[in-house]
Amino acid sequence: MFHTHPKEKHMGVLEIAKGMGVTLGKLFQKPVTVSYPEQRATIQPRFRGRHVLTRHPGTGLEKCIGCSLCAAVCPAYAIYVEAAENDPQNPTSPGERYAKVYEINMLRCIFCGLCEEACPTGAVVLGNEFEMADYRYRDLVYGKEDMLVGVEGSLPQRREAARTGKPVRLGFQVPQGPRKELEGVEYPR
Amino acid sequence: MPDWLVQLLITLLKGVLVAFALLTTFAYMTLIERRLLARMQIRLGPNRVGPMGLLQPLADAIKSIFKEDVSVTLADKLVYTLAPIVAIGMALTAFGGIPAGPAGSLFGADPWVYNLDAGLLALLAITSMGVYGIFLGGWASGSKYPILGGLRSSAQMISYELGMGLSVLGLLMLVGSTNFVRIVEWQAVSGWLILFQSLGFALFLISSFAETNRTPFDLPEAEQEIVAGYLTEYSAIKWALFQMAEYVNMITASAVMSTLFFGGYRGPVFLEGLIPGISGWPIIWLVLKIAFFLFMFIWVRATLPRLRYDQLMRFGWKLLLPVALANTLLTAAYLAFARGTGLWLLSLLSLGGLVLLLVMSDRVRVLWNTPTQRRESGAAPVRPVGGD
Numbered sequence: 001m002f003h004t005h006p007k008e009k010h011m012g013v014l015e016i017a018k019g020m021g022v023t024l025g026k027l028f029q030k031p032v033t034v035s036y037p038e039q040r041a042t043i044q045p046r047f048r049g050r051h052v053l054t055r056h057p058g059t060g061l062e063k064c065i066g067c068s069l070c071a072a073v074c075p076a077y078a079i080y081v082e083a084a085e086n087d088p089q090n091p092t093s094p095g096e097r098y099a100k101v102y103e104i105n106m107l108r109c110i111f112c113g114l115c116e117e118a119c120p121t122g123a124v125v126l127g128n129e130f131e132m133a134d135y136r137y138r139d140l141v142y143g144k145e146d147m148l149v150g151v152e153g154s155l156p157q158r159r160e161a162a163r164t165g166k167p168v169r170l171g172f173q174v175p176q177g178p179r180k181e182l183e184g185v186e187y188p189r
Numbered sequence: 190m191p192d193w194l195v196q197l198l199i200t201l202l203k204g205v206l207v208a209f210a211l212l213t214t215f216a217y218m219t220l221i222e223r224r225l226l227a228r229m230q231i232r233l234g235p236n237r238v239g240p241m242g243l244l245q246p247l248a249d250a251i252k253s254i255f256k257e258d259v260s261v262t263l264a265d266k267l268v269y270t271l272a273p274i275v276a277i278g279m280a281l282t283a284f285g286g287i288p289a290g291p292a293g294s295l296f297g298a299d300p301w302v303y304n305l306d307a308g309l310l311a312l313l314a315i316t317s318m319g320v321y322g323i324f325l326g327g328w329a330s331g332s333k334y335p336i337l338g339g340l341r342s343s344a345q346m347i348s349y350e351l352g353m354g355l356s357v358l359g360l361l362m363l364v365g366s367t368n369f370v371r372i373v374e375w376q377a378v379s380g381w382l383i384l385f386q387s388l389g390f391a392l393f394l395i396s397s398f399a400e401t402n403r404t405p406f407d408l409p410e411a412e413q414e415i416v417a418g419y420l421t422e423y424s425a426i427k428w429a430l431f432q433m434a435e436y437v438n439m440i441t442a443s444a445v446m447s448t449l450f451f452g453g454y455r456g457p458v459f460l461e462g463l464i465p466g467i468s469g470w471p472i473i474w475l476v477l478k479i480a481f482f483l484f485m486f487i488w489v490r491a492t493l494p495r496l497r498y499d500q501l502m503r504f505g506w507k508l509l510l511p512v513a514l515a516n517t518l519l520t521a522a523y524l525a526f527a528r529g530t531g532l533w534l535l536s537l538l539s540l541g542g543l544v545l546l547l548v549m550s551d552r553v554r555v556l557w558n559t560p561t562q563r564r565e566s567g568a569a570p571v572r573p574v575g576g577d
């Protein structure tokens with residue numbers, strides 16, 4: 001037969017009654033559940049979601065210079081960058097080169113933030129967006145047009161908004177305001 | 190139409206009605222249980238399907254019907270299929286004997302499907318048939334975990350069946366009948382049996398929890414330890430039928446407890462002073478009492494952890510059974526020597542026994558250990574089963 005240590009207290013009727021009292025008391029407490037799609041989830045300032053490609057304030061030039069350091073550091077091999085020479089008359093980025101193709105496979109991304117750490121120009125920043133569920137694999141490979149600053153919502157959300165003719169509805173709120181890197185600058189659209 | 194045919198049709202109709210009522214109660218019981226458990230854990234619980242989640246049982250039913258029914262190649266297909274049907278069939282049959290009112294109170298008909306003079310015995314017999322569903326399910330699954338699970342579930346259920354049967358003996362001697370209607374009418378005259386058989390009720394309550402496989406005695410399922418035991422190989426609607434049997438058994442157990450110890454379809458007499466005739470609203474009182482006990486089942490599930498198998502067996506055989514016998518003895522002694530003094534003496538004796546049991550409850554276990562176990566209990570926290 002199994003035995004408990006003699007010093008260990010056996011569960012007597014008093015303990016059971018106490019426990020029953022606890023559960024009964026909890027019955028009348030307010031539930032902590034967040035009814036998420038209807039009720040917005042509250043996001044902490046350090047939350048890291050979908051990537052945002054930032055621009056230089058003022059000039060509006062893309063910060064990304066196509067150096068591929070983010071792709072190199074990415075542990076999940078989620079990033080693909082293809083650089084091209086800037087047109088000197090009409091540059092896309094302030095450097096010699098810019099990212100002609102910048103794709104992140106959101107299915108592979110583990111949101112570790114290493115790309116952000118590696119970026120020498122602070123171009124790629126993890127934002128607050130996290131509602132990215134979608135049906136097709138190819139829709140989850142985000143291109144530049146899906147990540148450049150000013151794009152509100154994920155692909156399925158924008159699709160939904162276009163279908164209903166309503167503005168993009170985000171299911172979360174950031175009471176402390178967005179991250180420093182994303183706030184306080186007037187970006188041209 | 191000949192008279193017997195009319196009777197037969199009425200009985201059939203009542204049977205269908207009772208089955209329908211039970212299945213609806215079962216369906217919403219699952220929802221209420223999930224919501225209540227959630228609230229006791231400060232969550233909301235299922236509220237997605239329909240207003241306030243009210244269509245959740247329907248969604249569950251549709252899901253289990255259309256889910257793929259996977260079974261084992263080695264399974265004995267016939268028995269494997271029959272086992273859940275036996276379980277639910279016995280669970281449904283058991284409820285038919287519960288009277289929901291005095292004779293002829295249901296539009297001139299009797300509010301029960303069948304009423305036997307051996308009603309309580311028949312009920313115990315039928316509920317013990319439910320064990321067949323569980324054991325055959327485990328045996329026919331053609332796999333090792335289920336047969337072990339089935340074996341140990343049957344051992345548990347039979348052990349507690351004994352305690353259950355013995356705990357109502359005192360009551361039967363007092364009332365002098367096993368007929369449910371007579372038991373209720375006796376209580377209407379002399380007072381609820383909980384007053385005179387509080388010890389018997391406590392034992393009956395505990396064995397009902399074990400008999401219906403509910404927490405803290407839900408070892409037959411024990412998902413964490415033995416991969417769901419007897420229903421490991423069951424899926425989809427067959428699995429749902431087993432669950433349904435558990436819930437219907439719970440409803441039956443609640444109804445039996447209300448009928449045996451809490452005046453059944455009769456309300457408390459002291460309320461007559463407020464509203465005359467209030468104790469005679471048959472179905473309402475029974476439903477209220479059943480609801481109370483169902484709440485108890487959920488509340489206990491939210492609170493107590495599951496017992497270990499040896500704790501369960503020791504509790505059943507070494508505590509429940511002897512105390513039930515003592516209760517029988519107590520009632521017998523009262524009937525033989527002190528009948529003239531009035532029932533208050535019996536209620537005092539019973540209550541005293543109960544209080545003694547409760548106060549002693551955490552010491553009794555130590556008392557029941559053998560000297561070897563007591564000596565060694567400090568040294569070895571874990572020893573193989575059957576070590577003494």
